[in-house]
Amino acid sequence: MNQTVSSIRGRTARVLGLSPDSGAVEYESEWTSWAALASAATSIEAHLSQAGVGPHSPVGWVARNRPAAVAVFVALLLAGRPIAPLRPNQSPSGFCDEIRIQRLQAVIGDDQDWGIDGVVGAAREAGSAGIRISGAASFTVDLVDGLTAIGPGPHRPDAPGMVIERLSSGTTGPPKRIPVSADVLLPALRSAEAAASGMERPLTLKGSPGIILSPFTHAGGIFRLLLSIYQARPMVLFDRFTVDAWADAVRRHKPKSANLVPAMIRMILASDLPRGALASLKAVHSSTAPLDVQTQVEFEARFGVPVLIDYGAAEFIGGVAGWSLSDHTRFAHLKRGSVGRPRPDVQMRVVDAQNGNSMDVGQTGQLELKCPRFARELVRTTDLASLDADGFLYIHGRVDDAINRGGFKVLPDDVVAVLRQFPGVGDAAVVGVPDERLGQVPLAVIEAQGERPDVEALKAFARERLAAYQVPVEFRFVNALPRTTTMKVSRPELKAMLGL
Template structure:
């Protein structure tokens, strides 16, 4: 039977209660607290069919998310991790009836953008709801009643874009959290949320507690000590960290007994290095189970279960696991589209029941072994995986070329101990012009999301090119070695 997601959340939230719901900053908020925020927002939003949420990992944002979902409003996520000008640009482009944001994100630029398109501006705080600007006449974007969420995609199936997830897909993804990430049907066990609310991994943590009335411990961002303290204090049965977090935990002095409640740690958002996996398991005595998914698929499509780990863990090191329930995977030749036999590397395609009947091609080189385990072999499009956030180099380079001093640019990823990969840029200047790294970073921060901004720049007389006059990316990368 398909889950009626809005009704399930409405039943949880409207029931209220003095029992613990959301922990943040060392303090619990009750279900009464969640109901109060959600009720005030619901009344303020009125007949708004679509709401933009400048998403942060804070209790009031979870309550706001509950308010939009339970009323079956479409929620369009806006990255908070960008400059005020970027948030303002998103607000102006989306043209939605209402925007909800933390008080600190309602900068003059954001408020001016909301007023310019008639979007109602609502500020939320830890227990507060305040209307900053009324809704104007619009015109607003047309409603999409079948779409529950709009997220900026990770870029797995192409350049990042705003993807609409139908209500049925979200309901299927919520059910899937029982076997992927750290979801559990044991509602007495809390979850510790470290993934951003605005992406698909974060939603896998935010939505199930609202359905199952489960306690949720919220961290604004992954910090190894804060995460370990949360596990020690709240004793969840399962946990999750990004691949970069595995290395950070290994580099820390965290006592192993702090993590003793965990039966497993799921690792999503990027490929987990085999040596790191072994080192983590040897030190903490906890299985580290990789998973693979994307916004376009509504969540995880391949993962390890504990049973599979006990049978194949040592033999299948480096695998992202087997197809998740409801997912069918295949590997095809990049040029012909013909399905390849086990062990051969090609492009990954997935058919996911919660999305639809068709196979969707990704830009991931992968292989499936004879037992059906998925192995990832890098990106066909050269995308950079920065701690789980995927960056398309051509998009960053195209933005750089808009700078008046830059004639051409190339962006590549280089290895990073903490994040796996980070973007860097080589730049060819226009004749007679100059630029410095600090100024370029500031300029880009007004035009890109924070994680897309290169960490280093090389200004060269001419970009290295091959015989076909195409930029030689290996030579660009060599500039940073």
């Protein structure tokens, strides 16, 4: 077996043996022990072998933020089996289609998953064995009736060396499946450990749990689950974010840091949460989507907690750039809007998308990255970026989101950042719509906060702060913008809503 795969297996086994009776996962105020996870893992592996599932065949992991899903994840890590996440938080028909398309030898889910209309039939059509896991504080594992052995297939090819497939966010289209090998994953986990503490520490059970808000179907949620296991850190799981429940978890567990996506930060600011509620926090890390400067400044002023922006390109797992506390102390007032500096093992440059030539400091182009964790050669991302003289990175949107308005490039994130500053705008999104004369023009969709803003006043506000070609030609209002599971605006759903 691949050496690094064995290392992940060995690390997971060591973590489970540190303090078996201690709490590993808290969900809805109930704790699951490390011993319960280990016992479930043994049973799951026995059922996979009984069903005839090959040792290198990807196994479908129904990825819910619940203790049962953590137990399945641990079982597959311990056995060195490749993990293929499945997304239960989509429509029943979409979930069934995903099971059919993936053609996995086995699918493992809980009672709710197997109770979804059509799932058993979809697994049967795919030739998948079915394993059900029930419980939280302790687990029972059994084979699903009618799915007790793998079917004739054809099944997906074996994937030796792969630990997990990470899923892209699905913000711009159907999520892409990107295999992550142990050779990539272990350095990413070590880098994250070093970034958090300045070094990789000896393996001991951590006293302060990590609060996991991102769904396991998203790369950020998967990585935080992996990192919690790697660090032997207990975890507090949420399958839905609410300000009150999150603040209560912070009060009870007193973590030193927290991870929040921008939409969550805005929800906290809109609440009546007092400053002292976050007294234990030394920093809040924000990633996944752009955080506008005004929101960052307002949060820091209200709660006295620095917001450290992290950046991870869609092509990779683990962070590639970010803010440290020392950089925030020194540069926060000078570098607002930056996503920080490259990690020590990351090289980056900004190039002209047409000819590949490097751009000068401060110029916007397409971002390329090189890192031994990911690739030996420079890899071009889909992000538009610039680098300043101190090496701070600024992200200006995605190449495929840019709107070409008669030869002028409009970056939606730049326009949204201005619109969010207007009173009564809770959030906004900007998309390009066809125009006979100019090719494309920007249209703004506004999610109002309270009373709907006056359109003419909003237009005047935009004209004062944007170039003429950046100002949307139309403003539409919606009760709520469509969002992905990570609370980012879903551009495919937004365009469908607009009939584009």
